[in-house]
Amino acid sequence: MEHRKAVSLRPLVQSFLVLCCLCIVALFVSACSSMTGNLSGSGMASVTTMISDPATCATPNGPFSHVYVTITDVKIHNSASAGANDSGWVDLTPNLAKAPKQVDLLGLANNQCFLASLGDAQQIQAGTYQQIRIILASDSASISSNACGNGSANCVQTSKDSTFHTLSLSSEDQTGIKIPPGQMAGGGLTVAAGKTTDLDIDFLTCQSIVQQGNGQYRLKPVLHAGEVSTVSASINGTVLDGSTGKPVAGTTWVAVEQKDLSGVDRVVQSTIANADGTFVFCPLASGNYDVVVSGVRSSDGALYAPSIVTGVAVGDTTGNIKLNAPTLPAASSFANLNGLVTSASNASPAAPISIDATLTALETVNSVVYTIPQQPAASPFYGVSQVVTTVAGPVGTPPVACPSGTDCINYSLPVPSGSAYIGAWSSGGAMLSQPSPLASYAVDGITTSTCTANDVNSNPPIALTGSGPFANVAVTTNLQFTGCQ
Structure with missing residues (x-):
């Protein structure tokens, strides 16, 4: 009798074990699904990784002959909030760990607009990725065939005395x-199953190097990234003074922009127009861009009203873009947007913590928000944005005591007081008009530190009023970064 009971229970035991296995598999699949987030389960894709840099601070016009960085890895993640040690990172350059790549960011690009390739194509899961991290070698690392004359893995060589200086990390x-x-162009990198995607990392060198008070150079990295084509993919044009029809007698910044997920036009690439007013952007991902131009007149420091050409496709030329000289006196052609950036840690209670933040000026034109390249009177200046570092107060002029539990820094962004001229691209040249005489601005701050919000905006926008001068216009809403680590 007991033997018959044992035999009759075996199927039940087997069914129970099968059910347990199925549960475990289901839990495993569920866990994997939660880890991959917005990754597609439809297949694999290939990604190649490259570096570019439209440098504006190279000799003879800039202070540097070479800027060398040594890259040891590039990783990508589907989560914008993933920490450096979190799971789920995908290695795009596994071979760099054994053979780091030293790249001269001021070097000559090849015919495809790239400075260097960072390895062979890598197979990754198809889907959308929202964060990239580039790992650099420590300054003391031993690098084969090191081009830095002082033995550092990362360095700058000045054009004034040809001296190599360590680029501190x-x-x-x-x-x-x-x-x-x-x-990241489009707010993330989407790779399709069965396709090869070419990822370009645009290293904005000239905005990323700061000479500190002790004379040493430090890297405050500003980078952009996006899918590109290794075939010729560029936008070009010419900037002219609207009153003379000749190249602007001063400095002209040109930026190509695309909307992010919140609808704000963000800079994808930027450059200074050549002496004859010409500019070229390469490489660019296929699609449409807005070209935004700003300029400063060298004779008196007056700022031109910006010009915006919308809907420029890769492969097109903008033709001549006119910048309209200010009708106001030079002192009234700009506004200083002033304020305080604060940063607090994620401790409880919050404690001061130092972060780097990239600040840009956003102008609302016809209900669309565009990033306006800055044209500060201070020289040298090699970028469309301003990078600041929060520190323990008091700081700035006049001194400002940081709010309790924060580090802070004053900022001042000089921007054109005249509103932008805007028009849609046309093969015969864009017809630009000015919707209003004076601009409306907000200040935007982005940090690469992990904070509660990595993008902080000073909305609502400030509408400039009156006939000037505008030098004392101030942003009263501080940019507050909280929960940082």
């Missing part, structure tokens, strides 16, 4: 340089 050799969605 913060955490780029540990946690890596973070490229968040706001600095």
Whole structure:
């Protein structure tokens, strides 16, 4: 009798074991699904990784002959908030760990507009990725065939005395340089199953190097990234003074922009127009861009009203873009947007913590928000944005005591007081008009540190009023970064 009971229970035991296995598999699949987030389960894709840099600070016009960085890895993640040590990172350059790549960011690009390839194509899961991290070698690392004359893995060589200086890192050799969605074309990198995607990392060198008070150089990295084509893919044009029909007698910044997920036009690439007014952007991902131009007149420092040409496709030329000289006196042609950036840690209670933040001026034109390249009177200046570092107060002029539990820094962004001229691209040249005489601005701050919000905006926009002068216009809403680590 007991034997018959044992035999009759075997099927039940087997069914129970099968059910347990199925449960475990289901839990495993569920866990994997939660880890991959917005990754597609439809297949695999290939990604190649390259570096570019439309440098504006190279000799003879800039202070540097060479800027060398040594890259040891590039990783990508589907989550914008993933920490450096979180799971789910995908290695795009596994071979760099054994053979780091030293790249001269001021070197000559090849015919395809790239400075260097960072390895062979890698197979990754298809889907959308929203964060990239670039790991640099520590300054003391031993590098084969090191081009830095002082033995550092990362260095700058000045054009004035040809001296090599160590390019100091913060955490780029540990946690890596973070490229968040706001600095990725389209707000993220989408790779399709069965396709090969060419990822370009645009290293904005000239905005990323700061000479500190002790004379040493430090990397405050500003990067953009996005899919490109290795075939010729460019936008070009010419900037002219609207009153003379000749190249602007001063400095002209040109930026190509695309909307991010919140509808704000973000800079994808930027450059200074040549002496004859011409400019070229390459490489660019296929699609449409807005070309935004601003300029400063060298004779008196007056700022031109910006010009915006919308809907420019890769492969097109903008033709001549006119910049309209200010009708106001030079002192009234700009406004200073002033304020305070604060940063607090995620501790409880919050404690001061130092972060780097990239600040840009956003102008609303016809209900659309565009990034306006800055044209500060201070020289030298090599970027469309301003990078600041919060520190323990008091700081600035006049001194400002940081709010309790924060580090802080004053900022001042000089921007054109005249509203932008805008028009849609046309093969015969864009017809630009000015919707209003004076501009409306907000200040935007993005940090690569992990904070509660990595993108902080000073909305609502400030509408400039009156006939000037505008030098004392101030942003009263501080940019507050909280929960940082």
